[in-house]
Amino acid sequence: MDTKTEKSAATRQRIQNAALQLFLRDGYRATTMRAIAAESGLSLGNAYYHFASKEDLVHGLARALVDDQVRAARPRLRSGNNLQDNIQVVLDAALDAVAPFHGFGPVLIRSAISRDDEAAAASKAREFALWRQAVGASLPRPPAAIRDDLPELLWLAQRGLVIFWAYDSSADGIRSRRLAANIASLMARLAVLSRLPVVRHIIDDVIGVVRNVERVDRA
Amino acid sequence: MDTKTEKSAATRQRIQNAALQLFLRDGYRATTMRAIAAESGLSLGNAYYHFASKEDLVHGLARALVDDQVRAARPRLRSGNNLQDNIQVVLDAALDAVAPFHGFGPVLIRSAISRDDEAAAASKAREFALWRQAVGASLPRPPAAIRDDLPELLWLAQRGLVIFWAYDSSADGIRSRRLAANIASLMARLAVLSRLPVVRHIIDDVIGVVRNVERVDRA
DNA sequence: GGACAGACTTGAACATGTTCAAAACCAAGT
DNA sequence: ACTTGGTTTTGAACATGTTCAAGTCTGTCC
Numbered sequence: 477m478d479t480k481t482e483k484s485a486a487t488r489q490r491i492q493n494a495a496l497q498l499f500l501r502d503g504y505r506a507t508t509m510r511a512i513a514a515e516s517g518l519s520l521g522n523a524y525y526h527f528a529s530k531e532d533l534v535h536g537l538a539r540a541l542v543d544d545q546v547r548a549a550r551p552r553l554r555s556g557n558n559l560q561d562n563i564q565v566v567l568d569a570a571l572d573a574v575a576p577f578h579g580f581g582p583v584l585i586r587s588a589i590s591r592d593d594e595a596a597a598a599s600k601a602r603e604f605a606l607w608r609q610a611v612g613a614s615l616p617r618p619p620a621a622i623r624d625d626l627p628e629l630l631w632l633a634q635r636g637l638v639i640f641w642a643y644d645s646s647a648d649g650i651r652s653r654r655l656a657a658n659i660a661s662l663m664a665r666l667a668v669l670s671r672l673p674v675v676r677h678i679i680d681d682v683i684g685v686v687r688n689v690e691r692v693d694r695a
Numbered sequence: 696m697d698t699k700t701e702k703s704a705a706t707r708q709r710i711q712n713a714a715l716q717l718f719l720r721d722g723y724r725a726t727t728m729r730a731i732a733a734e735s736g737l738s739l740g741n742a743y744y745h746f747a748s749k750e751d752l753v754h755g756l757a758r759a760l761v762d763d764q765v766r767a768a769r770p771r772l773r774s775g776n777n778l779q780d781n782i783q784v785v786l787d788a789a790l791d792a793v794a795p796f797h798g799f800g801p802v803l804i805r806s807a808i809s810r811d812d813e814a815a816a817a818s819k820a821r822e823f824a825l826w827r828q829a830v831g832a833s834l835p836r837p838p839a840a841i842r843d844d845l846p847e848l849l850w851l852a853q854r855g856l857v858i859f860w861a862y863d864s865s866a867d868g869i870r871s872r873r874l875a876a877n878i879a880s881l882m883a884r885l886a887v888l889s890r891l892p893v894v895r896h897i898i899d900d901v902i903g904v905v906r907n908v909e910r911v912d913r914a
Numbered sequence: 915g916g917a918c919a920g921a922c923t924t925g926a927a928c929a930t931g932t933t934c935a936a937a938a939c940c941a942a943g944t
Numbered sequence: 945a946c947t948t949g950g951t952t953t954t955g956a957a958c959a960t961g962t963t964c965a966a967g968t969c970t971g972t973c974c
Contacts, residue, residue, distance in 0.1 A: 509960070509961060524961090524962065524963075525922070529961080586801070636855075658900055662901060666897060677884060678884055678894070727930060728930070729929095739932095740932095740933085740955070741954070745952095749930095749931065916974090918971105919971095920971090922967105923966105923968070925964105925965100927964080927965100929961085934956090936953105937954070938951105938953070938954085939953085941948105941949095944946085
């Protein structure tokens with residue numbers, strides 16, 4: 477069922493391409509496995525030989541989206557932006573990657589959230605690395621005290637943003653864009669102010685929350 | 696399909712009871728509509744006469760949960776607690792209400808989030824009222840500047856908590872309890888510190904985010 | 915070349931959510 | 945009692961996700 481073997485993994489691609497095309501045109505629910513099989517010119521059972529389920533097809537897409545995001549965001553992080561700009565870059569890349577799939581947003585979300593296999597862990601690791609780079613490339617550098625926690629925090633914020641996007645029915649997801657800008661501004665301000673004890677305490681609370689949330693994936 | 700008619704709405708109850716029992720015993724997916732029909736001693740088609748779909752059965756349960764939460768929390772808000780305690784009371788009531796349903800948490804969540812009919816709006820209104828009362832009954836009173844926004848903020852935090860709970864696999868949801876305590880502490884501290892301009896700016900950002908999120912339900 | 919083992923593919927069967935036309939039921943009016 | 949109009953109930957049919965036993969293809973070993 478995996479790509480461990482030879483070029484019959486081209487079949488996987490054919491199926492996935494057909495699925496993508498139909499998902500985009502008709503949405504997730506309206507697309508039947510039989511339609512996918514027909515579109516790709518293969519048999520129904522064959523699709524199930526290569527993909528465990530209809531949802532599994534979506535997982536594949538979701539994984540590709542993370543790659544898109546990383547590919548789009550990374551080159552724009554080099555120039556020594558400030559933190560807010562860098563956050564904006566990464567969040568925008570996430571929304572760009574996900575934009576064509578608004579038709580079946582909720583399904584995509586469920587796929588991203590509720591999965592706990594190795595593939596999902598790998599995707600998450602790549603996203604974490606991206607956030608670490610975004611923080612590390614920022615000038616002026618965020619305060620040391622918060623620098624290590626920031627990627628975690630931002631990753632969580634991104635997840636919240638994508639959930640929001642999935643249920644955002646505004647034209648072109650304009651509200652999600654605005655939310656992304658808000659988040660970037662908020663996070664940058666929080667980072668700067670984390671030197672103040674009062675703010676620091678709040679941040680500690682938030683970090684505590686984040687660590688709690690993080691632990692979900694391990695349990 | 697609604698309760699607008701006479702006692703044949705007892706049938707609705709029979710179906711819903713059977714569904715609840717089976718959902719609790721076997722989980723959402725493993726419970727088939729035929730099993731529900733059999734358990735309630737009625738026919739399959741009858742279930743579909745009273746409920747539009749299998750998910751619709753869950754919506755009914757979700758609505759009842761909100762009632763449970765309100766019923767449990769309200770009496771404990773009278774005594775002039777401080778804000779943190781009141782927040783904790785409401786969040787704990789939410790977790791208590793939802794606790795027996797951990798088996799099909801994600802389904803419950805999807806039901807709560809992605810619905811946009813009148814019934815869902817009514818449930819949300821009742822939750823809002825509860826949060827308004829929690830804020831209003833707190834001594835010392837939260838700063839006026841934030842008092843109006845706090846219920847909105849807390850409602851959002853609760854939604855986040857419940858999402859977390861749905862995917863929290865720790866024993867007895869102990870992590871969700873801890874998260875609730877963290878949230879209560881965080882929110883109370885935020886309220887107190889909202890007088891400081893620096894904190895106030897951060898809060899404004901967050902409120903902006905919340906208003907954005909809110910607008911989902913209207914669009 | 916032929917037999918073998920394994921991956922790949924297929925079509926039919928199965929399970930379950932959903933729909934529908936018809937039957938049963940029920941209250942009201944005559 | 946009979947008709948009538950509406951609601952409720954039923955069982956069969958349908959659509960679609962999923963599984964399976966059996967074919968087919970492909971490369972390897974003798």
